[in-house]
Amino acid sequence: xxxxxxYIYGFLGxxxxxxxxxxxxxxxxxxxxxxxxxxxxxxILAVNRDTQVLIDGGADKKVLDCLSRHMxxxxxxxxxxxxxxxxxxxxxxxxxxxxxxKVTNFLVNAVDSDxxxxxxxxxxxxxxxxxxxxxxxETSVRMGKLxxxxxxxxxxxxxxxxxxxxxxxxxxxxxxxxxxxxxxVVNLNFGNFDALLPGDIGPxxxxxxxxxxxxxxxxxxxxxxxxSKNGLTPALLAASTPEIAVISVxxxxxxxxxxxxxxDLLKEKEVKILRTDEVGDIEVLTDGRSWKIE
Amino acid sequence: MKYAxxxxxxxxxxxxxxxxxxxxxxxQKIRIRAKITSDPIKYxxxxxxxxxxxxxxxxxxxxxxxxxxxxxxxxxxxKELKEATLVSQEKRAGYLVKLREKLLNIYKKSLxxxxxxxxxxxxxxVKSGIPDWFWQALKKSGTAHVVVASGMNVxxxxxxxxxxxVLIISRQKAIPFALAGIWIYAAICGMDAPIIRAAIMGxxxxxxxxxxxxxxxxxxxxxxxxxxxxxxxxxxxxIGFILSFTATxxxxxxxxxxxxxxxxxxxxxxxxxATALAAQLGVAPILFLTFGQYSLWSxxxxxxxxxxxxxMTVIAGLAGIIGLAWPxxxxxxxxxxxxxxxxxxxxxxxxxx
Numbered sequence: 001x002x003x004x005x006x007y008i009y010g011f012l013g014x015x016x017x018x019x020x021x022x023x024x025x026x027x028x029x030x031x032x033x034x035x036x037x038x039x040x041x042x043x044i045l046a047v048n049r050d051t052q053v054l055i056d057g058g059a060d061k062k063v064l065d066c067l068s069r070h071m072x073x074x075x076x077x078x079x080x081x082x083x084x085x086x087x088x089x090x091x092x093x094x095x096x097x098x099x100x101x102k103v104t105n106f107l108v109n110a111v112d113s114d115x116x117x118x119x120x121x122x123x124x125x126x127x128x129x130x131x132x133x134x135x136x137x138e139t140s141v142r143m144g145k146l147x148x149x150x151x152x153x154x155x156x157x158x159x160x161x162x163x164x165x166x167x168x169x170x171x172x173x174x175x176x177x178x179x180x181x182x183x184x185v186v187n188l189n190f191g192n193f194d195a196l197l198p199g200d201i202g203p204x205x206x207x208x209x210x211x212x213x214x215x216x217x218x219x220x221x222x223x224x225x226x227x228s229k230n231g232l233t234p235a236l237l238a239a240s241t242p243e244i245a246v247i248s249v250x251x252x253x254x255x256x257x258x259x260x261x262x263x264d265l266l267k268e269k270e271v272k273i274l275r276t277d278e279v280g281d282i283e284v285l286t287d288g289r290s291w292k293i294e
Numbered sequence: 295m296k297y298a299x300x301x302x303x304x305x306x307x308x309x310x311x312x313x314x315x316x317x318x319x320x321x322q323k324i325r326i327r328a329k330i331t332s333d334p335i336k337y338x339x340x341x342x343x344x345x346x347x348x349x350x351x352x353x354x355x356x357x358x359x360x361x362x363x364x365x366x367x368x369x370x371x372x373k374e375l376k377e378a379t380l381v382s383q384e385k386r387a388g389y390l391v392k393l394r395e396k397l398l399n400i401y402k403k404s405l406x407x408x409x410x411x412x413x414x415x416x417x418x419x420v421k422s423g424i425p426d427w428f429w430q431a432l433k434k435s436g437t438a439h440v441v442v443a444s445g446m447n448v449x450x451x452x453x454x455x456x457x458x459x460v461l462i463i464s465r466q467k468a469i470p471f472a473l474a475g476i477w478i479y480a481a482i483c484g485m486d487a488p489i490i491r492a493a494i495m496g497x498x499x500x501x502x503x504x505x506x507x508x509x510x511x512x513x514x515x516x517x518x519x520x521x522x523x524x525x526x527x528x529x530x531x532x533i534g535f536i537l538s539f540t541a542t543x544x545x546x547x548x549x550x551x552x553x554x555x556x557x558x559x560x561x562x563x564x565x566x567x568a569t570a571l572a573a574q575l576g577v578a579p580i581l582f583l584t585f586g587q588y589s590l591w592s593x594x595x596x597x598x599x600x601x602x603x604x605x606m607t608v609i610a611g612l613a614g615i616i617g618l619a620w621p622x623x624x625x626x627x628x629x630x631x632x633x634x635x636x637x638x639x640x641x642x643x644x645x646x647x
Contacts, residue, residue, distance in 0.1 A: 010605070017633035039338075060338040061407075065425055068406035073632055076403055092338075100402050100410070116355035 025072035031146065031190040032294075035222065035274075035282040036066035040250030040257070041089035044197060044222060045070055046188060048146050055082045055186060055197055057093030064096050066281060079143060080105045082135070084184040084199030086113035086171070095121050103130040107141070107150075110134035110158060111182050112171030122170045133168045134158075135184055137212060145190055145288065151214045152185035152201065180225065181205045187214065191288020195220035196240050202230040215239045219291060220284060221271075223247045227258020237269060244272045244284070244293070251277040300516075307520050314527035318348070318370040325381065327365045332484040333422040334358055347528035350375035358383060360484055361391035393618075394418065394482045400617040401610065404628040409635040413610040413628070415441025416603060419483045428639070431646035436574070436581075436592025440603055440638075443483040445542070448496040450607060451479045456500075473497050487522070487529060488538040494518035495542075511546050515539065533584055537577060544576025545569055566600035567593065595645045602634040609634075 027049050036043040038058025046053040047070055057063045067078075078101050083091055086109060095117065097103065106125055112118075125132060133139070136158060139150040162173040175182070183199030196218045201209065202225055209215065221242035225231030226249045245266050249257045258275070266273050274282045274293070283294035318324060326346050334343035334357075341358065342351040350368060358364055362385055368378035398420060401410040411423035419442050421429070432438040455475040459468035480493040498514040519539055522529060529535040549572040556564055570593045582588040589595075609631045617624020 011630075014605075014609075014630045014633055018629050021633060021636060022629075061336075061425065064407045065427070068408075071406065073406050073409065074629065076406075100407065102403070116353075120355060120357065 022072070022074055025074075027072060029287070031193065031286050031288070032070060033188070033195060033220065033284045033286070034066065034070050035246045035248050035276055036063055037276040037280040037282075038062045038066065038093060038248070040226065040253040040255075041092070042084070042199070042222075042226070042248045043093060044248070046146065047071065048144055048190070050075055051143050051146065052078045053080045053082065053143065053146070053148065054078055054097065056084055056090040056199070057081075057095075057097050059089045059092040061093060061096040063093035064100055067097070067101070069281065070283070076100075077102045077104060080107060080141070080148075081130075082107045082148075082184060082186065083109055084186075085109045085179045085182055086111055086115075086118050087179055087200065088115060088117055090200070091121055092117060095124060098124040098128050098130075103128060106130040106132045106170075107135045107139070107184070108132060108170050109153075109182060109184055110162060110167065110169075110172040111179060112174045113179070114174075118171070125170055132170060134172060137214065147189040149187040149189065149214070150184060151187055151212065152198075152205070152209050153182050154208070154212060157182065157205075157208070178202075178204065180230075183224075185209060187216075187218075190286060193220070193286040193288060193291050194218040195222070195284075196242070197222045198224040198236075200225040200231070202228070203233050206233045206236050210235060210239055217241045219243050221245050223258070223262065223266075225257075226253075226255070227262045227275075228255065229259040229261055231259075232262050232265065234265060237265065237271075242271055244274060246282055247273065247275045249275060249277050253277075303517075303520055307524055310524050311527055311530055320370060320372075322370045323367070324370060324375075325365060325367045326375070327363070330358060330360055330362050330364060332486050333360050333420055336422055337426075345375070347373070348375040349373060350378040352378055352380050356380070356383065359391075360394070361385075361388060390478065390481050394420075396618060397482075397614040398423070400614055400621065400624050401628060404613075404625045405632060405635070408639060409632060412441065412635050412639065413606065413631060416606050417443075417447070417610045417614065419443030419447070419486065419489055428642075431642050434589060434646040435595050435642050436589045437596060437599060437642055439541070440599075442486070442488045442538075443480075443492070444488045444538070445492040445495065446604065447483075447607060448476055448479070448489075448492040449499075450604075450611070452476050452496055452500055469500055472500055476500070487532065487535040490522060491518050491538055491542070494521055515542055515546065533580075537580060540576040540580060541573045544574075545572045548572035548575050563597055567597040570596035570600065589645075591645050595641060599638050599641050602638050606631050606634045606638070 029049060032047040034045040036045055036058065039062060041058035042056040043058040043063045043066060044055040045066060052071060081094065081097065081103050083094060135150040137151055137154045141148040161175045164173045166172040180200040180202055181204050183201045185199060185201060186197040188195040188197060218240050219242060221240050223232050223245050227247045247258050276282060285292055285294050328345050330343055332344060334341045339354050340351045341354055342349065345366060350366060362383055364383050365381040366378050367381055368375035398414050401413045408425050408428040414420040414423055421441055452472045452475060455472045456468050459471055476493050476496050480489045483489045495514040495518050498517060549568050552572050553564060553568040556567060559567060574593050578588050609627060613624045613627035616627060
């Protein structure tokens with residue numbers, strides 16, 4: 001009988017402890033914008049209350065550690081995942097995300113990739129039951145106080161290539177052009193706080209994007225293409241006038257990212273630079289009025 | 295005459311080891327067709343696993359998994375197959391492999407990493423989902439053995455089955471079912487050295503119960519070592535195999551003495567401390583000689599976290615079985631293991647910094 005009661009008390013104790021830990025991890029009302037430290041690659045997580053938006057997943061399962069650090073343990077659902085373009089340093093980790101989490105909406109670049117990993121992701125998404133849509137500059141999403149406005153690719157840009165007539169699927173069409181030029185560009189807005197998340201776009205298309213007139217002053221800029229020379233241009237910096245520039249990049253990566261010219265350009269404009277290879281996860285907190293770096 | 299049987303077995307084993315020829319020559323290009331019998335370890339850009347006694351690495355995709363029938367080509371270099379390429383792959387997911395996938399999914403969909411993979415490791419010895427940083431932390435703190443399915447798991451499975459079955463049938467008749475349970479469990483875990491050793495020892499212990507004899511732990515240990523080496527001579531000299539036996543042998547040899555020396559400790563920690571220290575007495579020199587590193591904190595941290603392992607295994611095991619029939623309830627039960635994994639992971643992180 002003594003043993004019986006010992007098990008009952010142990011069981012009740014665990015229930016109590018689980019509740020305490022669950023309550024301690026309840027989210028606040030602020031927006032947490034986290035550039036995950038995923039090595040060489042991109043993964044940006046926006047959290048507001050129990051809503052999460054994940055933009056790209058890095059190259060591998062490191063993104064799961066970032067999600068563990070910034071989501072309560074009982075929340076196993078990511079409301080929206082966005083894939084800017086099908087390159088493995090952006091989609092690789094999404095394979096693990098779809099295996100470990102329930103994803104409600106998947107906003108995915110329409111361009112296909114014949115890489116083995118991308119085919120694995122396609123199959124997983126199909127089985128997962130996530131709502132799939134291909135974003136264009138006409139797309140905008142509202143989730144509570146969080147607004148996502150897609151700036152690129154334009155319908156014209158997609159129309160040039162997509163002869164398949166298929167939309168809202170993974171890999172609607174294939175292209176021989178540089179995948180980066182199709183990269184999804186997101187304007188994220190929360191109260192007075194704006195962030196521009198331009199994936200891997202580069203000089204080839206930045207002119208066209210600016211011509212669309214949707215790039216405006218922001219507080220936060222994710223530097224396109226991990227700080228590659230084939231990324232940020234002075235024109236994009238002048239149009240977005242950020243206060244902080246976040247570079248998602250791996251230590252001693254073989255591409256030599258970030259490029260010195262890009263760093264010099266930012267220093268010249270006195271933009272504060274934060275790099276994931278130097279500080280790990282970069283978390284910006286905002287209530288929609290003021291913001292700070294955690 | 296008492297030892298004639300053992301002498302005969304020893305001679306038989308020596309004969310087997312001496313005449314064993316893996317059939318590969320150094321530098322030889324070979325093609326292997328075999329079933330993958332343990333979990334491939336996944337890295338960012340490649341995956342590695344053992345096939346026919348050789349270790350090989352393949353690109354991360356297409357993924358291969360436990361139970362697949364694969365054909366690979368490569369060049370033999372020591373115990374490795376270099377420049378390996380995948381020629382063909384057949385998914386041969388039998389019922390047990392599917393069952394194991396379902397169990398792992400219950401943990402993955404209920405808790406974040408590394409909590410989910412810690413439970414998968416504790417219950418089934420599955421290491422494939424463990425993040426690299428956590429695996430390093432486990433090794434550094436000397437606690438990696440908890441994510442190996444071994445003796446405790448086998449005796450939990452067997453006693454669980456027996457205590458259920460005695461409600462319907464007699465204890466004598468329940469034993470064969472318990473033995474079947476042990477081996478089905480070992481197959482679900484993947485046939486690694488520690489689980490096979492534990493399954494053989496468990497089988498000997500439970501069969502001895504059935505015929506009414508007292509079990510002899512030492513005999514069981516030696517007999518299982520011999521059986522394993524006889525079937526798989528490639529394990530001779532394998533570090534995992536040696537560690538698994540040394541740990542069990544040193545617990546058998548030293549635990550009672552260590553317990554006596556530390557008689558002044560309060561009872562609730564004395565047991566764990568004695569087991570941890572006794573195991574380390576044998577294992578530490580091997581670890582140090584092989585890997586050149588050893589954490590002196592290891593017995594202490596093992597004592598601190600030891601109490602969480604049994605409840606973790608029981609809760610996650612039950613949650614898995616219940617979750618197969620009723621996923622929502624399984625998930626709620628997995629949550630109850632969270633305070634335990636939270637404590638365990640916190641301790642391991644603290645001691646491996």
